[in-house]
Amino acid sequence: MSSPLRLPRSLRASVALIAAAGVVVGLGACTAEDPAPEVLRPVTAAPDAPLTVVGDADDSGASVAMSGSLFRSSPVAVLAPSGDVAAQELGAEAAVALGAPLIVAGSGAQPEIERLGSSGVLAVGDLAEDATSGLPDATTVVRADHAADVARVTGADVADAADADPAAAVARVAGLAAPDAGASPTPSAGSSDDALPSTAPAAAVPGAHALATDAGSSLAAVATARAAGVGVTVVPEANPDPRASADAVAALHEAGATSTIAVGTAYADDPTLEGRIRTAATGDQLPGGGQLVLPGKRYVALYGAAGTGALGVLGEQGPTEAVARAKAQAAEYQPFSDEPVIPMFELIATVAAGSAGPDGDYSSEVPVETLQPWIDAARDAGVYVVIDLQPGRTDFLTQAKRYESVLAQPGVGLALDPEWRLGPDQVPLKQIGSVSAAEVDATTDWLAGVVRDRGLPQKMLVLHQFRLSMIQDRASLDMSHPELAMLVHADGQGGQPDKQATWRALHADAPAGLAWGWKNFIDEDAPMLTPEQTMRDVSPVPDLVTYQ
Structure with a gap:
């Protein structure tokens, strides 16, 4: 059974004093005399370069790189275990609902959470004890092992993953609706349901678009892009050329992005990638669709x-x-x-x-x-x-x-x-x-x-x-x-x-x-x-x- 939350020491003491005094009041509640808690928002921005490549082979490195590309700071981060597609998809739904980056546990995860200045972490899935033990004592860690836990914390309509197929999961996450910057804070100001800071998403990052392969290592990075309001075009890992797919060409053209983030090991150290993305963005389609003559077609x-x-x-x-x-x-x-x-x-x-x-x-x-x-x-x-x-x-x-x-x-x-x-x-x-x-x-x-x-x-x-x-x-x-x-x-x-x-x-x-x-x-x-x-x-x- 999941532990609902771990509070900072100062907050645990405050809760004990309140309970002893017989005061029935939520941890985040406010009286007529007290102002509502401050609603915090992440700070996001598109990369300055026309092309940023997230070419890490492991899911943790890719997640950290994407977070660093789009988020300057975030009051909350979502943490999920490496290699667990179902847990990462659940974390993705939470991250997009919160407008927060999804970080995959690994050597760079805790430093990235500290860089973000996150005072709250939603830990999803079967994480090792040391995944959060090195975070500052003031960091609130809320555990959410199941869809019901995530729904309770975020207020979003969340379901457990339909399957553990990485490509299907990446496609589903890419299709998640971007967070609404005008939505009510999550958790609601004054709520006592959990101890995450009261947050609201930032406005969608303008001018950016992500191109990602459907490899499992892309999943968390795709979630972070969606959490920042960045559209994502997914292409098969087996054929990652953005010119190959009619749908990819149309999507990149429609996006009209000035900054593209390419996610996948296929894009690492590829000197032709920027030109191919620029070509795809023209929207020109060859007979049969896409911008490649061969392979995939036959001619008479x-x-x-x-x-x-x-x-x-x-x-x-x-x-x-x-x-x-x-x-x-x-x-x-x-x-x-x-x-x-x-x-x-x-x-x-x-x-x-x-x-x-x-x-x-x-x-x-x-x-x-x-x-x-x-x-x-x-x-x-x-x-x-x-x-x-x-x-x-x-x-x-x-x-x-x-x-x-x-x-x-x-x-x-x-x-x-x-x-x-x-x-x-x-x-x-x-x-x-x-x-x-x-x-x-x-x-x-x-x-x-x-x-x-x-x-x-x-x-x-x-x-x-x-x-x-x-x-x-x-x-x-x-x-x-x-x-x-x-x-x-x-x-x-x-x-x-x-x-x-x-x-x-x-x-x-x-x-x-x-x-x-x-x-x-x-x-x-x-x-x-x-x-x-x-x-x-x-x-x-x-x-x-x-x-x-």
């Missing part, structure tokens, strides 16, 4: 050029009709995919040419004005777009920069086709072209910079290949850009045994992290695979299937 594309069917099926109709065709083609794959299947255009922007042309590069550049209606139609219909470069004698970076205004738009990626990357004395169709890994790296580095500097969602970067020689020194490709999802597109055509052999050969010694694309040639394959066969017989299952 139509390949071709605007205004002509000679270069692929995409141009056999106008933009509106092409959208309908791409959606219908993608829908045929959905029954065979556990991931959402996104329709896509691969839109040729530069075409390898038989003549040198005015600039001598054997590549014809399609005007941006010709591409834009296709991009607009795709964007409005939830279709992803990749523009394709066939550079001739020039290099990929030079051509990509010509289309920066297109690539600066969300939902538009880039494809490099080395078959048409020629040497200074070469012409199209006389040989198979190739590109060095260094040239690819220069292009991806530039494109990643466009994404980063403009706060854009991740972009797909497609590398077409059907011979190993087409990408020289492929193993050395720079795969370090989180702004890009890099994909090798196997372009082999003909009989299925030959296509499968090409597929396997291209996978050999490929850099880790590459996604993979498969092309179904409508006229050249013998036979062309159906959607079911493509998903069943091609292994690993392709992330992108293109029709040409």
